Amino acid sequence: xxxxxxxxxxxxxxxLARLLIEAGFEVVGKAGDPDQLLATIRHTRPEVAIVDIKxxxxxxxxxxxxxxxxxxxxxxxxxxxxxxxxxxxxxxxLLQQHPERVGYLLKERISDIAVLTDAVRRVAExxxxxxxxxxxxxxxxRRDTTPLDQLTDxxxxxxxxxxxxxxxQSICNQLFLSPKTVEAHVSHIFSxxxxxxxxxxxxxxxxxLAFLRAIDG
Amino acid sequence: MYPGGQLRTQLxxxxxxxxxxxxxxxxxxxxxxxxxxAGQGCSRCPDNLVGIFNDxxxxxxxNRVGIQLxxxxxxxxxVLLGWRLVRSRAATRRLIAxxxxxxxxxxxxxAWSFQHALARGFxxxxxxxxxxxxxxxxxxxALALGVCWEWVRGQRVRSALARLVVELASSPxxxxxxxxxxxxxxxxxxxxxxxxxxxxxxxxSGRPAExxxxxxxxxxxxxxxxxxxxxxxxxxxDDPGLVDEIATAARLVLNNERLQAEVRARLEDLxxxxxxxxxxxxxxxxxxERDLHDGAQQRVVSLAxxxxxxxxxxxxxxxxxxxxxxxxxxxxxxAELRALAHGLYPAALVEEGLGAAFQALAxxxxxxxxxxxLPQGHVESRVEAAAYFVVAETLKRSRPRxxxxxxxxxxxxxxxxIDRQLPEELTDLxxxxxxxxxxxxxxxxxxxxxxxxxxxxxx
Numbered sequence: 001x002x003x004x005x006x007x008x009x010x011x012x013x014x015x016l017a018r019l020l021i022e023a024g025f026e027v028v029g030k031a032g033d034p035d036q037l038l039a040t041i042r043h044t045r046p047e048v049a050i051v052d053i054k055x056x057x058x059x060x061x062x063x064x065x066x067x068x069x070x071x072x073x074x075x076x077x078x079x080x081x082x083x084x085x086x087x088x089x090x091x092x093x094l095l096q097q098h099p100e101r102v103g104y105l106l107k108e109r110i111s112d113i114a115v116l117t118d119a120v121r122r123v124a125e126x127x128x129x130x131x132x133x134x135x136x137x138x139x140x141x142r143r144d145t146t147p148l149d150q151l152t153d154x155x156x157x158x159x160x161x162x163x164x165x166x167x168x169q170s171i172c173n174q175l176f177l178s179p180k181t182v183e184a185h186v187s188h189i190f191s192x193x194x195x196x197x198x199x200x201x202x203x204x205x206x207x208x209l210a211f212l213r214a215i216d217g
Numbered sequence: 218m219y220p221g222g223q224l225r226t227q228l229x230x231x232x233x234x235x236x237x238x239x240x241x242x243x244x245x246x247x248x249x250x251x252x253x254x255a256g257q258g259c260s261r262c263p264d265n266l267v268g269i270f271n272d273x274x275x276x277x278x279x280n281r282v283g284i285q286l287x288x289x290x291x292x293x294x295x296v297l298l299g300w301r302l303v304r305s306r307a308a309t310r311r312l313i314a315x316x317x318x319x320x321x322x323x324x325x326x327x328a329w330s331f332q333h334a335l336a337r338g339f340x341x342x343x344x345x346x347x348x349x350x351x352x353x354x355x356x357x358x359a360l361a362l363g364v365c366w367e368w369v370r371g372q373r374v375r376s377a378l379a380r381l382v383v384e385l386a387s388s389p390x391x392x393x394x395x396x397x398x399x400x401x402x403x404x405x406x407x408x409x410x411x412x413x414x415x416x417x418x419x420x421x422s423g424r425p426a427e428x429x430x431x432x433x434x435x436x437x438x439x440x441x442x443x444x445x446x447x448x449x450x451x452x453x454x455d456d457p458g459l460v461d462e463i464a465t466a467a468r469l470v471l472n473n474e475r476l477q478a479e480v481r482a483r484l485e486d487l488x489x490x491x492x493x494x495x496x497x498x499x500x501x502x503x504x505x506e507r508d509l510h511d512g513a514q515q516r517v518v519s520l521a522x523x524x525x526x527x528x529x530x531x532x533x534x535x536x537x538x539x540x541x542x543x544x545x546x547x548x549x550x551x552a553e554l555r556a557l558a559h560g561l562y563p564a565a566l567v568e569e570g571l572g573a574a575f576q577a578l579a580x581x582x583x584x585x586x587x588x589x590x591l592p593q594g595h596v597e598s599r600v601e602a603a604a605y606f607v608v609a610e611t612l613k614r615s616r617p618r619x620x621x622x623x624x625x626x627x628x629x630x631x632x633x634x635i636d637r638q639l640p641e642e643l644t645d646l647x648x649x650x651x652x653x654x655x656x657x658x659x660x661x662x663x664x665x666x667x668x669x670x671x672x673x674x675x676x
Contacts, residue, residue: 009515015522022529084514087577108551111521137580
């Protein structure tokens with residue numbers, strides 16, 4: 001699979017590229033800033049761009065801005081944003097821009113080859129990827145009474161996986177359930193939470209995340 | 218001369234001396250010495266007791282000199298008065314005109330009389346003389362009326378001062394002096410400024426202020442030092458005595474208010490300096506947060522990557538195990554670094570404001586916080602920072618029981634409330650809130666026992 005890596009820190013960029021190569025990816029380009037990244041993508045046409053959220057010149061959210069630009073120019077290129085921030089708002093922003101073929105992963109996870117390769121593959125296949133830590137923190141927020149209390153443990157597992165961006169098929173694989181069972185869980189969850197079944201898989205992730213962020217005891 | 222009652226210049230003194238000298242000696246005493254009515258053919262006239270001898274020639278000569286001198290002093294005084302009237306400021310002119318104009322008219326008529334008598338050689342009472350006398354009498358009446366008018370005006374000023382004294386006795390609140398002065402002097406636009414020792418000028422509440430352009434400024438001086446500046450409309454305080462009288466009447470209140478204004482200005486300086494200290498601290502926290510993200514965290518992630526690559530290259534199982542352990546440690550370190558950076562100054566506060574920062578706080582590992590009401594829009598970042606840290610620090614310092622934060626804007630203030638057990642230490646939070654001229658209140662709350670409430674002024 002063809003990927004491009006963008007990070008202004010040379011050591012990190014090279015290390016990440018080496019790791020990806022070890023994991024069987026083809027690193028077709030590397031970039032240190034957003035302009036270089038966009039040019040590299042135009043020339044190399046990768047399947048996924050792995051982009052640090054902080055890049056020159058301001059080191060704030062250039063990665064998110066670049067992700068939007070990449071998706072706007074060529075919707076077939078997926079973007080996985082790497083971030084130090086464990087906050088749902090950045091993930092939300094990414095999803096709100098173009099809620100497909102995007103991922104938001106904590107930077108400290110990239111040394112975990114399995115997590116990294118899984119995230120890149122899922123983005124390439126058109127799914128969304130939301131870092132599980134963000135989802136679990138949202139699910140674990142202490143609330144007196146919450147609509148989440150009405151869910152069974154199994155349904156909570158399914159909800160978490162949906163929020164992380166997994167498709168029904170992917171949830172089947174993860175939880176060793178049949179597609180029919182997963183579909184039943186999903187429809188239960190939606191009716192219990194009072195969420196309208198968002199049309200399409202991508203909108204579903206956004207709707208669930210927004211729901212998890214908004215509820216309060 | 219009017220209204221001071223003193224002759225100010227040598228010329229004025231000379232003119233008055235000539236007037237008295239000419240009238241008394243030239244026209245009165247000296248001719249009398251040389252005049253014997255009998256010698257002039259008036260046998261039934263009583264004899265002149267001071268007459269030494271009869272010399273009509275001398276009488277005529279002296280009379281002529283007296284008349285010439287009379288003409289000189291009358292004209293001189295007309296010129297002096299006119300000159301003074303023309304040269305005065307508009308306000309002073311208004312003040313002296315009721316007296317000076319009739320005086321000029323009178324003196325002009327007197328000069329005319331002398332001029333008329335000059336050709337004749339002595340003062341007499343022909344038709345023109347009588348008409349001139351009538352005119353002079355009318356001018357003198359006008360002069361008297363002018364003096365009366367001035368007296369009435371003076372009374373009004375004095376009663377204004379009396380009102381001022383009464384008003385000052387009953388309204389000692391700060392800034393009340395300017396109001397009292399403007400009411401008793403009848404200038405609603407009047408303001409008072411106090412010069413501070415460091416050269417700044419402040420109003421009664423201690424705020425820096427400067428007189429508006431185009432307004433009259435009168436210093437109230439005590440002991441050679443200006444203690445206050447009256448800013449008023451032109452012409453209001455042209456009476457030189459009035460300003461002194463005001464300064465005297467208002468002395469106590471003036472001193473009191475000036476000292477209060479000075480204290481207030483000092484307090485404001487202190488508050489501003491406290492705000493600067495907090496702001497510098499926040500800027501430093503922000504810088505550290507960025508440095509941690511851009512420096513330390515990046516390095517440690519690189520280190521984790523290197524460890525992983527080393528694992529891939531390692532052959533012995535023991536090496537792999539050691540490297541895995543090291544990588545796990547590094548990842549734990551990263552999580553701690555992240556929490557540390559967030560605690561220093563959450564990026565959400567800078568980028569999206571209070572709501573996002575509270576949300577991020579609520580998303581923290583096992584955070585007991587729920588976010589309740591939030592205000593619409595943004596307020597200044599230092600106000601948002603103060604509100605955020607009050608909540609974040611309160612959470613950190615009390616037992617991890619659930620709490621809801623509510624924030625709202627009302628009456629130019631941002632009010633943030635959180636129900637918590639009372640933390641032992643609140644001083645630093647009080648400082649932070651106080652630096653923005655806000656208040657940190659601890660109130661009784663129905664369930665949790667204590668409600669911590671920060672009220673922060675915001676634009």
